[in-house]
Amino acid sequence: MASDGEEQDAYILGVNKPVEEFTGEVIAIIHRLNDVEDKWVVAPEDELYSKEQIEEQVQFQEKYFEYEIECAEE
Template identity: 70%
Template sequence: MIGDIVKVTVDRPLGSYHPEHKDMYYPINYGYIEGIMSPDKEEQDAYILGVDEPVKEFTGRIIAIIHRLDDVEEKWVVAPENLSFSKEEIIAQVLFQEKYFQWEIEM
């Protein structure tokens, strides 16, 4: 799975707010991979790193998987094929949402 190329449909673009938790700001693009179902019975969620403007969709490489230890969800981390990020860089960019959970990163 890590290293695979996927297309992410963005439903929470960079600069937007969570539809239910109005104080949660999205500093990165966030969306889902259509047709891939996750354990929560929704399509697989994905963070997009390395894209500094709001987008509607993005095709990139899975560079990491965030396994939530206290939730059924996983989050995929997707980036442009020519970019890489360290574990620390990934954490810094997804902490706005992941700070509410216990998790580990697989790279």
């Protein structure tokens, strides 16, 4: 559960179709500095993305927030 009491939100990278369920690996966390929610960044196993690649993929939504990206492979 997320800090807002709802289920955790996640961006799924590497999948280009709608999914109802997905099993992958959390590769990063987006810490929103001006919001109560963090977002997980999930990708298929063995697929890695740089901070820059993650930022490109989530910018459509995250452009409205101040945030930092913490990658699992740092």
